[in-house]
Amino acid sequence: MSSELSHNSATNDRATARLEAFSDGIFAVAITLLALDISYPFNEHETNASLAKGLLLLWPKYFAYTNSFVTILLMWIAHHGIFKLIRHVNVQLIIANGFLMLLAVLTPFPTRVLGDYIASGAFKTAAVLYTGFFVLVSVAFITLWFVVKHERKMLHDHVSDNLVRKMTKIEFTGMFCNISITAVTAFNPWVGLTLNTAMWIYWLVKTK
Amino acid sequence: MSSELSHNSATNDRATARLEAFSDGIFAVAITLLALDISYPFNEHETNASLAKGLLLLWPKYFAYTNSFVTILLMWIAHHGIFKLIRHVNVQLIIANGFLMLLAVLTPFPTRVLGDYIASGAFKTAAVLYTGFFVLVSVAFITLWFVVKHERKMLHDHVSDNLVRKMTKIEFTGMFCNISITAVTAFNPWVGLTLNTAMWIYWLVKTK
Amino acid sequence: MSSELSHNSATNDRATARLEAFSDGIFAVAITLLALDISYPFNEHETNASLAKGLLLLWPKYFAYTNSFVTILLMWIAHHGIFKLIRHVNVQLIIANGFLMLLAVLTPFPTRVLGDYIASGAFKTAAVLYTGFFVLVSVAFITLWFVVKHERKMLHDHVSDNLVRKMTKIEFTGMFCNISITAVTAFNPWVGLTLNTAMWIYWLVKTK
Amino acid sequence: MSSELSHNSATNDRATARLEAFSDGIFAVAITLLALDISYPFNEHETNASLAKGLLLLWPKYFAYTNSFVTILLMWIAHHGIFKLIRHVNVQLIIANGFLMLLAVLTPFPTRVLGDYIASGAFKTAAVLYTGFFVLVSVAFITLWFVVKHERKMLHDHVSDNLVRKMTKIEFTGMFCNISITAVTAFNPWVGLTLNTAMWIYWLVKTK
Numbered sequence: 001m002s003s004e005l006s007h008n009s010a011t012n013d014r015a016t017a018r019l020e021a022f023s024d025g026i027f028a029v030a031i032t033l034l035a036l037d038i039s040y041p042f043n044e045h046e047t048n049a050s051l052a053k054g055l056l057l058l059w060p061k062y063f064a065y066t067n068s069f070v071t072i073l074l075m076w077i078a079h080h081g082i083f084k085l086i087r088h089v090n091v092q093l094i095i096a097n098g099f100l101m102l103l104a105v106l107t108p109f110p111t112r113v114l115g116d117y118i119a120s121g122a123f124k125t126a127a128v129l130y131t132g133f134f135v136l137v138s139v140a141f142i143t144l145w146f147v148v149k150h151e152r153k154m155l156h157d158h159v160s161d162n163l164v165r166k167m168t169k170i171e172f173t174g175m176f177c178n179i180s181i182t183a184v185t186a187f188n189p190w191v192g193l194t195l196n197t198a199m200w201i202y203w204l205v206k207t208k
Numbered sequence: 209m210s211s212e213l214s215h216n217s218a219t220n221d222r223a224t225a226r227l228e229a230f231s232d233g234i235f236a237v238a239i240t241l242l243a244l245d246i247s248y249p250f251n252e253h254e255t256n257a258s259l260a261k262g263l264l265l266l267w268p269k270y271f272a273y274t275n276s277f278v279t280i281l282l283m284w285i286a287h288h289g290i291f292k293l294i295r296h297v298n299v300q301l302i303i304a305n306g307f308l309m310l311l312a313v314l315t316p317f318p319t320r321v322l323g324d325y326i327a328s329g330a331f332k333t334a335a336v337l338y339t340g341f342f343v344l345v346s347v348a349f350i351t352l353w354f355v356v357k358h359e360r361k362m363l364h365d366h367v368s369d370n371l372v373r374k375m376t377k378i379e380f381t382g383m384f385c386n387i388s389i390t391a392v393t394a395f396n397p398w399v400g401l402t403l404n405t406a407m408w409i410y411w412l413v414k415t416k
Numbered sequence: 417m418s419s420e421l422s423h424n425s426a427t428n429d430r431a432t433a434r435l436e437a438f439s440d441g442i443f444a445v446a447i448t449l450l451a452l453d454i455s456y457p458f459n460e461h462e463t464n465a466s467l468a469k470g471l472l473l474l475w476p477k478y479f480a481y482t483n484s485f486v487t488i489l490l491m492w493i494a495h496h497g498i499f500k501l502i503r504h505v506n507v508q509l510i511i512a513n514g515f516l517m518l519l520a521v522l523t524p525f526p527t528r529v530l531g532d533y534i535a536s537g538a539f540k541t542a543a544v545l546y547t548g549f550f551v552l553v554s555v556a557f558i559t560l561w562f563v564v565k566h567e568r569k570m571l572h573d574h575v576s577d578n579l580v581r582k583m584t585k586i587e588f589t590g591m592f593c594n595i596s597i598t599a600v601t602a603f604n605p606w607v608g609l610t611l612n613t614a615m616w617i618y619w620l621v622k623t624k
Numbered sequence: 625m626s627s628e629l630s631h632n633s634a635t636n637d638r639a640t641a642r643l644e645a646f647s648d649g650i651f652a653v654a655i656t657l658l659a660l661d662i663s664y665p666f667n668e669h670e671t672n673a674s675l676a677k678g679l680l681l682l683w684p685k686y687f688a689y690t691n692s693f694v695t696i697l698l699m700w701i702a703h704h705g706i707f708k709l710i711r712h713v714n715v716q717l718i719i720a721n722g723f724l725m726l727l728a729v730l731t732p733f734p735t736r737v738l739g740d741y742i743a744s745g746a747f748k749t750a751a752v753l754y755t756g757f758f759v760l761v762s763v764a765f766i767t768l769w770f771v772v773k774h775e776r777k778m779l780h781d782h783v784s785d786n787l788v789r790k791m792t793k794i795e796f797t798g799m800f801c802n803i804s805i806t807a808v809t810a811f812n813p814w815v816g817l818t819l820n821t822a823m824w825i826y827w828l829v830k831t832k
Contacts, residue, residue, distance in 0.1 A: 025652030028233030035313045051330035073306045098697045105659045116666050122675035236441030243521045259538035281514045444649030451729045467746035489722045
């Protein structure tokens with residue numbers, strides 16, 4: 001399509017906007033589907049007291065839901081942070097972004113496993129699946145960032161080399177944290193999950 | 209990112225638009241998922257008369273669906289009302305908005321509980337969960353509004369101090385109503401739910 | 417908010433675009449949720465022949481899915497046709513649009529009932545629910561159109577009185593057809609459903 | 625509506641953008657719904673070892689999910705590729721696009737069948753359904769492209785005849801591949817599915 005070169009700049013801006021909007025749509029649906037898993041067995045003989053107790057016993061699902069909701073929101077913020085530096089879209093970026101989306105959409109799955117087994121004998125496996133999943137998410141973010149960073153002209157002119165280095169460091173720190181947390185979870189799931197929650201609280205505060 | 213200051217104004221407008229669009233996507237999915245809960249047990253020996261009767265017996269689900277649909281629509285209108293005053297987006301706003309979204313997405317859950325138990329012995333618990341849930345929604349709206357109000361420069365220039373005061377009063381009135389309705393529901397669920405419905409009809413008429 | 421009058425024109429255009437985008441999001445999710453109902457009981461002892469037969473026996477679901485998909489698509493086209501004439505948004509329009517959305521989102525429900533009972537003894541009830549549902553949709557469209565038509569200044573300047581009259585006629589014709597089809601369905605469901613399908617084929621061809 | 629001709633150009637651009645956004649919304653929801661099918665029977669007596677084993681035994685679902693995710697992403701890229709050449713929207717295009725959307729939304733269905741029966745005696749039927757489904761998708765893309773190609777003025781001025789011919793060739797190649805793969809699958813499902821996966825890897829690399 002080299003003969004259409006003069007149109008590249010305008011269509012590329014639109015392409016960036018469309019990819020961003022498509023990703024936002026996926027994030028929006030994925031974050032909403034999380035709530036589908038807060039289900040309970042319907043029992044018509046339920047009394048006020050037994051229903052209240054039953055609703056309280058759903059706490060592992062509320063915990064898993066809140067944790068994953070905040071995580072997808074943080075993924076959206078991070079995605080947003082990268083995309084506002086981008087000027088051009090190429091196929092590598094669409095693929096790397098697709099890999100990230102594949103994982104964002106999957107987030108309800110480890111969340112459901114965690115919510116189902118947090119109070120059972122299979123807690124450790126569920127927790128390792130959950131924390132290990134975010135190692136994959138880190139890998140997807142690093143891949144996305146390296147595709148962007150690789151061609152300097154994909155970035156807006158006002159993006160400084162300093163900012164590029166800072167972003168690279170942030171991505172690697174994230175992956176390192178997630179790997180460590182997964183390792184800790186394999187020994188003690190409660191400590192691992194607490195670190196996982198602590199990490200995103202820290203992230204929220206730091207971003208501020 | 210202070211070295212990119214000159215670009216803030218344009219990128220902030222786009223950031224506001226993107227946050228708004230992301231929230232709209234979440235509202236759209238949440239409002240649509242409500243309809244998933246209008247389910248029924250499939251029975252292949254159903255006759256025309258028994259199916260008609262079965263469909264009528266689903267009335268608690270229709271009621272819960274309509275009530276929650278209108279509530280999410282009102283949340284969307286209120287969200288819309290706040291966002292059209294906003295010029296800048298900061299991380300606190302993204303977080304406060306995220307808290308509101310977390311609740312918007314959860315709305316199908318108390319709705320489902322209400323629809324399942326409205327005609328059972330656990331009606332009061334289900335109704336308190338439902339009306340109490342909207343106290344949380346009010347808290348989320350107040351938080352969002354205080355984040356916006358806190359930094360005057362986040363608002364468009366044309367927003368008068370008078371309008372800011374009016375909005376603050378509306379948010380607090382909403383929370384006060386929801387707390388009162390929840391208290392009433394704990395004594396008499398039918399009166400509480402009627403007040404809940406009456407409140408949003410009043411709101412619709414008043415907004416007009 | 418009368419003191420902000422000078423900003424109305426710009427913010428109103430944006431308000432129209434936002435309402436349109438929100439509605440589009442709801443249409444997109446509703447049309448996608450239709451596919452969720454094409455389910456089947458999993459059976460691990462299935463053979464190639466029995467699965468093939470089982471997939472063919474799902475034909476009522478394919479029929480219901482296709483019919484409802486096209487119907488929601490036509491609702492989207494009709495919605496699109498009305499909104500491209502609109503310049504201003506007011507609260508009445510948001511409410512009338514909300515009523516239409518409430519029904520659009522519900523479409524998977526009568527579709528599921530039809531798909532489940534089309535080959536059973538409860539076929540007539542399911543078919544009347546299905547065709548009767550579209551009477552409600554017509555009412556929603558007429559309401560929306562009357563809200564728009566009521567204040568001439570809500571429409572773009574280039575909209576002629578002739579076009580307004582034509583639109584009014586189209587909306588009433590649609591309702592009349594849907595009422596007739598529902599009445600026919602109460603006597604003979606197959607004839608009613610055939611007319612329902614014929615109507616949207618005619619509509620597609622005529623719009624062309 | 626021929627009396628509104630002078631407005632056509634602006635409203636048509638907006639119509640193209642709206643159809644694109646609507647399609648993107650549908651793609652986004654469809655791609656997200658794929659993940660809903662990664663389910664498992666909950667068993668409260670699960671141990672760490674048995675849950676880990678159970679999660680590994682879900683491999684057919686991971687495979688089907690990843691394959692379909694990439695396929696929908698490729699459909700989105702191809703859709704994007706066609707729409708960036710389009711200047712005008714007409715009703716035929718809306719209908720052809722609707723047919724493509726109908727299939728995009730259905731993609732989770734053959735995916736679920738494949739994921740359920742890949743390791744069973746009904747594997748061949750499931751695999752033929754899956755690969756045969758993409759023949760239909762090719763037909764939808766060819767239909768869409770012929771609607772666009774049919775009226776030269778629907779395309780942007782900068783689109784060369786050469787590019788039009790190239791696109792036509794790509795669409796037919798895609799259909800030919802999908803038909804061949806389905807035929808192979810009817811004899812040997814593993815070879816067929818491998819070719820299916822190989823095809824989209826080739827496509828990704830070639831697009832690059």
